[in-house]
Amino acid sequence: MEEAVWKATDVKEKVCEWRSPEQLKDLLDLELREGGEAHPQILQRCRDAIRYSVKTGHPRFFNQLYAGMDPYSLVGRFITEAINPSLYTYEVAPVFLLTEEAVLQKMIEIIGWQEGGDGIFSPGGSVSNMYAVNVARYHHCPDVKVLGLSALPRLVMFTSQECHYSVAKAAAFLGIGTNNVYVIPSDKRGKMIPAEFEKQVQRAKDEGALPFMVNATAGTTVLGAFDPLEEIADICERHNLWMHVDVTNSVAWNPHKMLMAGLQCCAFMVRDKTNLLQRCHSAQASYLFQQDKFYDVSYDTGDKSIQCSRKPDAFKFWLMWKAIGTKGLEERVERALAMARYLAEEIKKRDGFRLVMEPEYTNVCFWYIPPSLRDMADGPEFWRNVHVAPVVKERMMKKGSMMVGYQPHGDKANFFRQIIISPQVSREDMDFLLDQIHSLGMDL
Amino acid sequence: MEEAVWKATDVKEKVCEWRSPEQLKDLLDLELREGGEAHPQILQRCRDAIRYSVKTGHPRFFNQLYAGMDPYSLVGRFITEAINPSLYTYEVAPVFLLTEEAVLQKMIEIIGWQEGGDGIFSPGGSVSNMYAVNVARYHHCPDVKVLGLSALPRLVMFTSQECHYSVAKAAAFLGIGTNNVYVIPSDKRGKMIPAEFEKQVQRAKDEGALPFMVNATAGTTVLGAFDPLEEIADICERHNLWMHVDVTNSVAWNPHKMLMAGLQCCAFMVRDKTNLLQRCHSAQASYLFQQDKFYDVSYDTGDKSIQCSRKPDAFKFWLMWKAIGTKGLEERVERALAMARYLAEEIKKRDGFRLVMEPEYTNVCFWYIPPSLRDMADGPEFWRNVHVAPVVKERMMKKGSMMVGYQPHGDKANFFRQIIISPQVSREDMDFLLDQIHSLGMDL
Numbered sequence: 001m002e003e004a005v006w007k008a009t010d011v012k013e014k015v016c017e018w019r020s021p022e023q024l025k026d027l028l029d030l031e032l033r034e035g036g037e038a039h040p041q042i043l044q045r046c047r048d049a050i051r052y053s054v055k056t057g058h059p060r061f062f063n064q065l066y067a068g069m070d071p072y073s074l075v076g077r078f079i080t081e082a083i084n085p086s087l088y089t090y091e092v093a094p095v096f097l098l099t100e101e102a103v104l105q106k107m108i109e110i111i112g113w114q115e116g117g118d119g120i121f122s123p124g125g126s127v128s129n130m131y132a133v134n135v136a137r138y139h140h141c142p143d144v145k146v147l148g149l150s151a152l153p154r155l156v157m158f159t160s161q162e163c164h165y166s167v168a169k170a171a172a173f174l175g176i177g178t179n180n181v182y183v184i185p186s187d188k189r190g191k192m193i194p195a196e197f198e199k200q201v202q203r204a205k206d207e208g209a210l211p212f213m214v215n216a217t218a219g220t221t222v223l224g225a226f227d228p229l230e231e232i233a234d235i236c237e238r239h240n241l242w243m244h245v246d247v248t249n250s251v252a253w254n255p256h257k258m259l260m261a262g263l264q265c266c267a268f269m270v271r272d273k274t275n276l277l278q279r280c281h282s283a284q285a286s287y288l289f290q291q292d293k294f295y296d297v298s299y300d301t302g303d304k305s306i307q308c309s310r311k312p313d314a315f316k317f318w319l320m321w322k323a324i325g326t327k328g329l330e331e332r333v334e335r336a337l338a339m340a341r342y343l344a345e346e347i348k349k350r351d352g353f354r355l356v357m358e359p360e361y362t363n364v365c366f367w368y369i370p371p372s373l374r375d376m377a378d379g380p381e382f383w384r385n386v387h388v389a390p391v392v393k394e395r396m397m398k399k400g401s402m403m404v405g406y407q408p409h410g411d412k413a414n415f416f417r418q419i420i421i422s423p424q425v426s427r428e429d430m431d432f433l434l435d436q437i438h439s440l441g442m443d444l
Numbered sequence: 445m446e447e448a449v450w451k452a453t454d455v456k457e458k459v460c461e462w463r464s465p466e467q468l469k470d471l472l473d474l475e476l477r478e479g480g481e482a483h484p485q486i487l488q489r490c491r492d493a494i495r496y497s498v499k500t501g502h503p504r505f506f507n508q509l510y511a512g513m514d515p516y517s518l519v520g521r522f523i524t525e526a527i528n529p530s531l532y533t534y535e536v537a538p539v540f541l542l543t544e545e546a547v548l549q550k551m552i553e554i555i556g557w558q559e560g561g562d563g564i565f566s567p568g569g570s571v572s573n574m575y576a577v578n579v580a581r582y583h584h585c586p587d588v589k590v591l592g593l594s595a596l597p598r599l600v601m602f603t604s605q606e607c608h609y610s611v612a613k614a615a616a617f618l619g620i621g622t623n624n625v626y627v628i629p630s631d632k633r634g635k636m637i638p639a640e641f642e643k644q645v646q647r648a649k650d651e652g653a654l655p656f657m658v659n660a661t662a663g664t665t666v667l668g669a670f671d672p673l674e675e676i677a678d679i680c681e682r683h684n685l686w687m688h689v690d691v692t693n694s695v696a697w698n699p700h701k702m703l704m705a706g707l708q709c710c711a712f713m714v715r716d717k718t719n720l721l722q723r724c725h726s727a728q729a730s731y732l733f734q735q736d737k738f739y740d741v742s743y744d745t746g747d748k749s750i751q752c753s754r755k756p757d758a759f760k761f762w763l764m765w766k767a768i769g770t771k772g773l774e775e776r777v778e779r780a781l782a783m784a785r786y787l788a789e790e791i792k793k794r795d796g797f798r799l800v801m802e803p804e805y806t807n808v809c810f811w812y813i814p815p816s817l818r819d820m821a822d823g824p825e826f827w828r829n830v831h832v833a834p835v836v837k838e839r840m841m842k843k844g845s846m847m848v849g850y851q852p853h854g855d856k857a858n859f860f861r862q863i864i865i866s867p868q869v870s871r872e873d874m875d876f877l878l879d880q881i882h883s884l885g886m887d888l
Contacts, residue, residue, distance in 0.1 A: 148621025
């Protein structure tokens with residue numbers, strides 16, 4: 001606890017203790033042998049595992065779309081790991097099925113579906129997006145569950161060029177094929193262009209294919225852009241398309257990100273009161289879902305899932321929500337947005353930093369321009385030289401001072417993508433981020 | 445810890461503290477409010493959650509295909525929950541990617557693939573089976589990833605009537621359709637009949653469909669039967685079919701069951717050295733899998749997965765394996781098999797108990813015949829009356845003394861399905877099981 005909780009979140013400690021794969025293999029002694037090891041040795045292995053792990057709860061871990069550590073959620077996770085439940089049926093997981101139901105109801109209320117809806121927690125946002133694709137196609141053609149896609153016309157779905165890569169994974173995994181994901185151009189800020197969307201719907205129809213859904217994104221992965229949901233919804237209504245991530249049909253919402261519920265905590269919700277999730281996914285296993293049980297078997301919600309064993313990911317979120325209230329959750333999001341605004345203003349003030357664009361959400365994308373390049377004219381040669389992010393990243397990881405992501409985007413050179421997630425970060429951490437990048441990259 | 449670990453595994457405590465959904469909703473005060481709650485109240489909520497949860501680590505929890513509690517695995521889980529890693533890339537999860545690799549290599553060695561293989565941990569055996577179907581069809585027709593199923597002939601897969609329900613879920617989810625799962629009859633012991641399998645392959649070919657894989661089961665869900673793997677493998681070779689769960693192509697192996705690694709811990713492994721998992725599932729997200737990183741990016745294994753965020757389920761298994769060794773794991777399985785043999789012998793000795801069949805594995809299926817029925821002749825009326833399991837189950841849950849599953853099977857009346865998983869159970873627990881069923885059901 002000392003090492004994995006207190007030291008791992010202490011700003012004075014390192015974010016990571018970098019070792020190359022070869023060095024780390026030697027340090028950890030990975031081999032599994034015939035005989036076991038004594039307790040002192042096992043304790044040493046635990047200490048080593050903690051020491052060489054990246055501290056994702058550290059105030060200067062900015063590398064991913066999750067960060068920080070919530071003590072209530074962590075206690076919830078210790079409880080569920082000790083109890084080791086699986087959410088198939090009420091008889092084996094009564095507390096965890098009811099807390100999941102309570103959390104989903106509240107989330108659906110916040111989304112604003114006044115007539116209610118249904119939902120399920122899944123192992124990650126990628127899997128939630130797969131649920132969306134599967135439910136949308138089942139809604140259009142219920143026969144697909146039994147007959148498969150070979151009995152149907154070619155199905156086509158839509159998403160913007162800025163969407164998360166899980167949409168392509170879902171299309172491949174569900175047998176739709178990545179070519180049948182028609183990619184809609186986005187504008188300069190990363191938002192889907194509605195007129196282009198409607199053009200692509202028409203194209204699919206002209207080809208004789210069956211367009212069935214659109215994936216809209218509220219906060220894109222790189223730029224944090226919001227697709228224009230209302231205009232997309234209007235087009236969906238005109239063409240009878242399922243809309244995912246919106247107020248129309250279904251939503252994937254991951255409290256393990258900005259709400260800090262801990263990996264994994266991902267809800268998929270449908271605006272539906274006809275038991276669509278159950279009809280779409282059920283297999284009615286007789287050894288689990290007996291109908292002659294002595295209690296109300298509508299609480300046995302496991303058959304809505306594509307999984308059999310399923311972790312109680314809602315419980316930690318419920319416990320945290322109880323402890324800090326809706327108001328506490330709101331404050332976290334507000335604080336992260338305020339920090340993103342502060343960072344963007346600082347970037348504008350400082351020499352050698354340049355925003356990729358004004359942030360819409362908490363993604364702040366920016367270039368660092370080392371002094372050697374500051375007098376060069378803006379042009380192809382300048383941008384070829386701005387690729388300093390990989391070297392700065394290598395230096396920060398070897399030092400262990402901080403972790404932040406970088407990437408190219410379209411024809412834009414590698415830039416840093418700073419996401420503010422954790423409410424535990426301060427203005428000092430934002431200043432540190434810029435100072436550190438400068439001190440690591442000023443000689444480049 | 446006192447409540448969730450020590451008391452939850454103490455044989456003198458109850459297995460469950462039964463409350464109906466309505467009672468439990470009142471007791472837990474599920475509602476999520478605007479304001480948060482004080483620490484003493486949150487602590488009380490934790491105590492309540494533990495109290496009313498089913499104790500799956502209790503020596504008399506026999507209800508599911510997992511049970512017991514391993515202290516090393518639990519420590520591993522506390523560490524990973526505190527560290528909160530996600531297994532996309534080496535830079536954010538160095539320790540956990542390397543321990544996953546070490547565990548997979550050792551598991552592949554145990555399976556006996558001398559030229560090696562590849563694998564990935566997934567959120568449950570159902571998802572592992574989906575991986576198998578997806579990899580098998582990609583292996584047959586790599587175009588499916590891009591073009592989808594609508595560009596291919598109708599695909600057909602095979603499984604026995606005794607298989608796990610996840611095979612049907614996989615066929616529905618992946619767009620193959622449940623009608624295109626051709627179900628092969630099993631013999632009386634629950635094993636797939638090879639001649640019937642070959643007949644169905646021929647039928648699919650005669651219909652102009654493309655047969656591409658068979659799912660064989662090594663330990664069926666209800667009866668614990670093993671399909672005849674070698675004969676099935678011969679048929680696969682003749683007809684160029686992918687074989688899953690065998691020594692030929694791929695295996696789903698869940699250490700969260702008899703090896704007690706804790707939910708979830710599920711590996712999917714392929715006998716392949718061509719990077720098939722990566723080719724089949726990759727989406728090459730540029731914000732995660734940058735190719736200009738400063739270390740060997742072949743350690744960034746996240747793109748083999750259908751998930752984006754992914755929990756480090758291999759680490760707890762690695763730590764446990766280190767602590768007790770391969771020999772310790774073997775002893776657990778041996779002990780469970782010995783207990784199953786003991787229980788089957790006891791059932792044969794006792795009045796009022798009847799085996800459904802001689803157990804092949806650790807599934808012991810049996811009927812309890814109350815004294816009132818013991819003189820009745822074996823016939824339709826007798827079997828109609830033998831349906832006592834639901835009432836006995838209700839009584840044991842309300843008492844909290846024990847939990848064991850029941851179900852009908854084909855034309856057979858409800859029987860108890862006792863699975864011995866945990867090495868912590870003793871002969872006394874087996875005796876208790878039979879005594880308890882008799883004392884709860886003798887008046888029926």
